[in-house]
Amino acid sequence: MDWSSIEGNREKKGPVTDLELLHHFGAHPHLVLLQGVERGRRRCSSTVKVSGARRACLLGFGSCNSCQYGGLPPRTLPCSTERSLAVNSINNVVTEDNALGWTLPSPQRKLPRRVYRSNGYLLLYCNGGLNQMRAGISDMVTIARHLNMTLVVPELDKRSFWADKSNFEDIFDVDHFIDSLRDEVKIIKNLPKKLIRDIDNKIVKVHSMPPVSWSNMAYYLKQILPLARKHKVVRFLKTDTRLANNGLPVELQKLRCRVNYDALKFNQQIEALGERLISILKKKTENFVALHLRYEMDMLAFSGCSHGCSEEEAEELTRKRYLVEWWKEKEIDPDERRLEGRCPLTPEETALILKALEFGRDTTIYIAAGTIYGGEKRMAALRDAYPNTVDKEMLLSPSDLEPIRSHSNQMAALDYLVSLASDVFVPTHDGNMAKVVEGHRRYNGFRKSIILDRKTLVEHLDLYQDGEISWDQFSNLVQQAHKDHMGQPKERKVIQGQPKVEDYFYANPQECLNHGRYL
Structure with missing residues (x-):
């Protein structure tokens, strides 16, 4: 892989400027860079050189001195001077403008609370793994907002294949979740005690149901709102794909993004471990690939x-x-x-595909996955082709991982953070993590994600392994098949009546993206 292609084709020689880095590595698409920033801008000691740390600082991944990632726009940069308060028109977050023209979040100020008459309480039992639940929670917040309901902090899946007993606060920053959305919807940690007593005494009966998959807001207004008003408490037994990809008002689509990319911030323990992982990787290499090897x-x-x-x-x-x-x-x-x-690609197939895409043997590859089926025996071909293949178990100490080792969703959260920070993200299957990370990387400035066309790849792999085409032919076919599969700006594919087939909202949340700047 020619890493210069990731940084963009530069005709100008000399040091890469902050503006070039922001353009090529993805400043937040909602970030407005005012004229005159390039002229006379100040530099902090942590951002003088073009380095992985500096780029991480500019992009909001990792940390350097006073630079930190705040989730939604706008991002925080060091060297802030004069300040003035403002309210971001996109997400209503209280912000500050500094003399450089960057919009800065104001950590001391809470958003004004939205006051409304609640139509009842919404309880959630989220089903699936981390990323399926993450998308589901984003949908449910949006539904609660539209129905003027009070949302109770969601209960996470504890019965699925992974048998993870984590509660919401074991993975996410629950106070941030509540406070960051207070201008949209009221979120509480538990039902009021009196209501709990009424439920226990059967004065109030909780209405439990799974909402219909891929429903639009008309369904929730006509079917769910009357139930909420009647029963006072509605409990959704499933949250996965219960909201349509398309046909929703733009402001609701943007709220889905706001929940997913800002409100659902991981808790301090996971964020700190994630930062440590990214820091270790950046010390080992300037660039690395996050491979979501879903084998x-x-x-x-x-x-x-x-x-x-x-x-x-x-x-x-x-x-x-x-x-x-x-x-x-x-x-x-x-x-x-x-x-x-x-089918997910095998480790052996993946090694061939990465080589065909011209990732060099010295490329550092981070395995963003759980236990690979077949163990090290199945990983042998990939490690032989790419000796710098690592995972969280190799980079962190046993004591670092011990508190979360038995919690698959917390372990997956680390992989999520590293996948966001990677220079290239490559999923070998289009599952929930692949889609949600792809969309998050688009939101963070269309950072490169190679979305593999597995049907085409299997055909080419079989031809090559059967000796019917040469390596050069195979490599050329693979590259041609994926030249438009790199996470570039594109319209979300809509197929009426086939929500499972059309593009998933969270893989390409186009209503929340500024395509024009990157076209």
């Missing part, structure tokens, strides 16, 4: 994919699929599924 038991069992597995392993995966009752599809042809492009 894990749950994905293989769920998808029915067993390419490269032994007969015993294939049988184990089938048994696991039948044991999980809420996985509806049981009889699956693994070869047919692979040819359809619906």
Whole structure:
């Protein structure tokens, strides 16, 4: 991989300027850089050189002196001088403008609380893994806001495949979640005590239900709002994909983004570990790739994919699929599924694809995944092709990971942070993490994400491994297939009546992006 292509094609020689870095590595798309910033701007000692640390500082990943990442626009830069208060028209966050023209968040001021008559309380039981729950919570906040309901801090899934017992506050900063949305919706940690007593005494009956998948706001206004007013408390038993990708008012789409990219901030413990991981990686190398290698038991069992597995392993995966009752599809042809492009790439296939995309042997690759099925035996080909392949277990000490090791969602949160900070993000399957991280990287300035066309790749891989095409032909075919799959600005594909097939909102939240600046 030619890393200069990531930084942009520069005709000018000499040091890279802050403005060039912001353009090529992704200042926040909502950030407005006023005229005259380039002229006479001050520099902090931490931002004099063009370095990974400086770039991380400018982009809001990692930290350097007084620079820190604040989630939503605008970002904080050091050297602030004169200040004036303002309210951001996009997200209503109280902000400050400094003499350099950057808009700065004001940490001392809380947003004004939105006052409204509540139509009832909304309880949530979020289902799925970390990123499925993250998207679901973003949808549910938006629904609560539209229905003028009071939201109770969500309950996270503890019964799924991962059996993670984490509560909301074990992963996210619960106070930040509540305070950062107070101008939109009232969020409380628990139901009022009197209401709990009324529920216990059966004076009030909680109405529990799973909302209909991919519903628009008309459904929630016509079907859910009357239930909320009648029962006072509504509990949603599922939160995944319960809101349509398209057809919502722009202000609600922007609220989905605000929740996902600002309000759902990880707690201090996870943020600190994430910063440590990113710092270690940046000390090892100027650039690194985050590889979401989704070759894990749950994905293989769920998808029915067993390419490269032994007969015993294939049988184990089938048994696991039948044991999980809420996985509806049981009889699956693994070869047919692979040819359809619906299987995660194997580690061996991934090594060939990365090489075909011209990532050099010295590229540092961070494995953003859990336990790879088949262990180190299955990782051998990838590690042989890329010796600088690392993961969180290799970079952090056992004592660092001990508090969260048995909590898969907290471990996944570390991978999420590293994936956001990586120079390139490559998922080998289009699951929830792949989609949500892709969208977050778009939101952070269209940072490069290589979205692999697995159906096309499987065809090319088989031709190459069968000796029907040469390596040069294979490499050229792979590169041509992905020249427009790098996370560039594009319109979200809408297919009426087929929400599962059309582009996912959180993979390309175009209503929240400023395409023009990057086209």
